[in-house]
Amino acid sequence: MTNLKSQIPNLKSNHGLFVGLVTLDLIYLADCTPKNNQKIVATDYTVAAGGPATNAAVTFNYLANQATVLGVVGCHPMTQLIRGDLANYKVAIADLEPTTDLAPPVSSIIVTQATGERAVVSINAVKTQASNASIPPDILQNVDIVLIDGHQMTVSYSIAQMAKAKNIPVVIDGGSWKPGFEQILPFVDYAICSANFYPPNCHTGEDVFAYLGGFDIRHIAITHGQKPIEYLSCTKTGMVNVPQIQVVDTLGAGDIFHGAFCDYILKESFTDALALAANIAADSCKFFGTRRWMDLK
Numbered sequence: 001m002t003n004l005k006s007q008i009p010n011l012k013s014n015h016g017l018f019v020g021l022v023t024l025d026l027i028y029l030a031d032c033t034p035k036n037n038q039k040i041v042a043t044d045y046t047v048a049a050g051g052p053a054t055n056a057a058v059t060f061n062y063l064a065n066q067a068t069v070l071g072v073v074g075c076h077p078m079t080q081l082i083r084g085d086l087a088n089y090k091v092a093i094a095d096l097e098p099t100t101d102l103a104p105p106v107s108s109i110i111v112t113q114a115t116g117e118r119a120v121v122s123i124n125a126v127k128t129q130a131s132n133a134s135i136p137p138d139i140l141q142n143v144d145i146v147l148i149d150g151h152q153m154t155v156s157y158s159i160a161q162m163a164k165a166k167n168i169p170v171v172i173d174g175g176s177w178k179p180g181f182e183q184i185l186p187f188v189d190y191a192i193c194s195a196n197f198y199p200p201n202c203h204t205g206e207d208v209f210a211y212l213g214g215f216d217i218r219h220i221a222i223t224h225g226q227k228p229i230e231y232l233s234c235t236k237t238g239m240v241n242v243p244q245i246q247v248v249d250t251l252g253a254g255d256i257f258h259g260a261f262c263d264y265i266l267k268e269s270f271t272d273a274l275a276l277a278a279n280i281a282a283d284s285c286k287f288f289g290t291r292r293w294m295d296l297k
């Protein structure tokens with residue numbers, strides 16, 4: 001089988017800053033999710049760094065770029081697993097709280113073998129919020145694009161403002177609505193949202209497009225899994241088809257889509273970037289876990 005990376009042209013390497021959640025993901029493949037008081041045996045498992053911004057950074061770096069994750073990692077012994085995984089994929093870490101000894105957020109994930117659907121239990125970044133004072137100086141030096149996942153909202157607000165002032169494009173990963181996004185939206189160039197992203201008083205996709213358009217965001221997309229992507233680009237609306245595949249695991253597909261989008265939007269049109277990112281995300285769904293798709297031989 002051909003390695004996907006060998007198909008990537010040797011172009012100028014871009015630098016992306018990915019702001020948000022850093023977790024430790026414990027991922028199990030099983031026949032089903034357990035019921036109350038039931039024990040099940042997994043058929044496979046893997047451990048990786050996780051979080052929307054983190055998985056997007058790994059993908060962006062894989063596509064012949066340089067990626068930095070800006071989030072809270074700390075010095076708890078469990079963070080060595082996070083650091084080891086990101087070092088393996090050559091992703092840099094800008095740690096907002098390097099001296100904290102709190103355990104990192106841990107996600108426990110069960111992937112159902114027959115369908116590729118996943119069940120997730122996670123604490124997210126609710127206990128690891130950082131302040132503006134933690135932002136490293138010159139964090140945007142030589143950065144070509146910024147992605148914000150909304151899990152470090154205070155820091156993200158400052159980064160979005162600074163990026164706008166430097167004409168660095170800002171992408172948001174709108175997996176779900178989070179309070180504080182409304183402050184960041186005026187600085188956003190690309191809003192890439194899931195079908196579960198509903199701002200206040202929004203109940204339909206049309207509502208979401210209208211709400212985000214009210215912040216003068218010129219490029220908006222809503223993904224729907226294996227269904228076509230809806231988009232609004234400079235008043236033009238349309239649909240982008242996504243590849244139809246035999247799904248093994250959907251875990252992280254949205255994160256991988258966002259990381260690939262950040263790569264392609266720096267050299268392609270909005271609709272082409274969506275289509276190419278959908279191809280990468282679909283390839284990732286053919287393999288268990290969030291990393292094995294990158295290790296094709």
